[in-house]
Amino acid sequence: MNTSPVPRLTSLYHHADAGAYGKxxxxGNCGGNLIRDLLLYFKPRVVLDPMTGSGTCADVCRELGMxxxxxxxxEGFDATSAESMQQLANGGLADFVWAHPPYWRQKLYAADGRDLSRTPTLGAFLERYALFIEAAAGVLRPGGRLAILMGDYQDRDAGFVPLVYHTKRLAFDTGLVQCCTDIVRFSHGASSGRKVYRSSFIPGLHDVCVVFEKPRTPRRKEARP
Ligand SMILES: C[S@@+](CC[C@H](N)C(=O)[O-])C[C@H]1O[C@@H](n2cnc3c(N)ncnc32)[C@H](O)[C@@H]1O
Known part of the structure; x- marks a missing residue:
């Protein structure tokens, strides 16, 4: 028991019903319940949703009056551009950025070469993903939060790619800190759940939401041993 305003929001997150948000x-639609619970918990005033897809986060915000x-x-908006992110923030500072980026090339989205899912190598993906995280950190007010929903990825050529680890590494490199437990979200109704594979592997049935905070006083990077 604690005084959380959203007691159902715990490190293991499960909601069989996606809610009437987005499409x-x-x-890659993620359902809106986790977003709603995060917003009810952190109570931001201004939310940015720079990889909106079918508009799930926007629908949740509309319901909550945020x-x-x-x-x-x-729509031609590139979240890896610091300038575009500044424009999205309308010159101000955001309280909360919700981001659900592509899990590298697991699903291909736009035909636009700036789409993160179109990056040809893991190195290129991580380079552009780092630009996005830096741009998002740049539009947060001190004490503001960046929540990223990310899943690990694997394929025959790249092997297992620990994208959740890379997310944390890149965020910490920009000076963000993690502000609460990882939230492990059980996947429901993923299209991969209906595929028949000819290879043997341990299926990943979750993705992870990591919430970072922009420190009120900038932190020095930890010296590596
Ligand atoms: C996992 S989907 C998000 C789905 C969304 N959460 C929903 O529920 O509908 C990732 C989205 O990121 C978008 N995207 C990829 N690269 C981008 C970039 N550089 N800037 C902005 N959006 C990007 C894709 O078009 C796609 O809509």
Whole structure:
């Protein structure tokens, strides 16, 4: 027991019903309940949603009466550009950025070469992903939060790619700190759950939401041993 305003929000997150947010048919749609619970917990005033997809976060914000500004590469908005992120923030500082980026090339989104899912190598993906995290950190007010929902990825060529680890590494490199437990979200209705594979592997049935905070006083990077 604790005084959390959202007691159902715990490190293991499960909601069989996706809620009436966004479009379930959109590739990579994430359902809105986790976003809603995070927003009810952190109570931001201004939310940015720079990889909006089918608009799940925007729908949640509308329901909660929160100011939300969304963009997606499908509309020509590039979240890896610091300038575009500044424009999305309307010159101000955001309380909360919700981001659900592509899990590298697991699903291909726009035909635009700036789409993170179109990066040809893992190195190129991580380079552009780092630009996004830096741009997001740049538009947060001190004490503001960046929540990223990310899943690990694997394929025959790249092997197992620990994208959740890379997310944390890149965020810590920009000076963000993690502000609460990892939230492990059980995947429901993922299209991969219906595929038949000819290879043997241990199926990953979750992704992870990591919430970072911009420290009120900038932190020095930890010296490596
Ligand atoms: C996992 S999907 C998000 C789905 C969304 N959460 C929903 O529920 O519908 C990732 C999104 O990131 C977008 N995207 C990829 N690269 C981008 C970039 N450089 N800037 C902005 N959006 C990008 C894709 O078009 C896609 O809509």
């Amino acid at each position: 379930r048919s959109y590739p 100011d939300c500004r969304s963009g997606d590469i499908h």
